Amino acid sequence: MTLIAVSAADLADRYPIEDGRVRPHKTLDGDGFRIRTLVMDAGAVLREHRAPVPILVQVASGRILFRVEGAEHDLxxxxxxxxxASVPHEVEAVDPSHVLLVLLGQP
Incomplete structure (x- = not known):
């Protein structure tokens, strides 16, 4: 058992926002998965890229625009x-945000 955070506020305290930055933090690695916490200041963009494995992205706090396959999702x-896996996508923070990224499987 690994407690990652007791609340969104706890997660935000553990990984503070940095002015103008996107900062990934290694949160937990397990058998067949990796979890990263992406900390994004408002206006920061993680330019289009591809993940080598399927991913699950969940917004813990804030608001992002997630662009994939010609669509923009306001999360x-x-x-x-x-x-x-291998689908191009881009992430832009509308507000200061904490985003959990789960990489499913090993590359």
Missing amino acids: AAGGAIQVD
């Missing part, structure tokens, strides 16, 4: 999206 706290 607020609690919002989540799954993307298959």
Whole structure:
């Protein structure tokens, strides 16, 4: 058992926002998965890229625009999206945000 955070506020305290930055933090690695916490200041963009494995993205706090396959999804706290391996996607923080990224499987 590993306690990651007791609340969104706890997660935000553990991983503070940095001015103008996107910062990934290694949160937990397990058998067949990796979890990263992406900390994004408002206006920060994680430019289009691809993940080598399927991913699950969930907004813990804040609001992001998630662009994938020609669509833009406006995700607020609690919002989540799954993307298959090798599908190009981009993330932009509308507000200061904490985003959980779960990489499913090993590359």
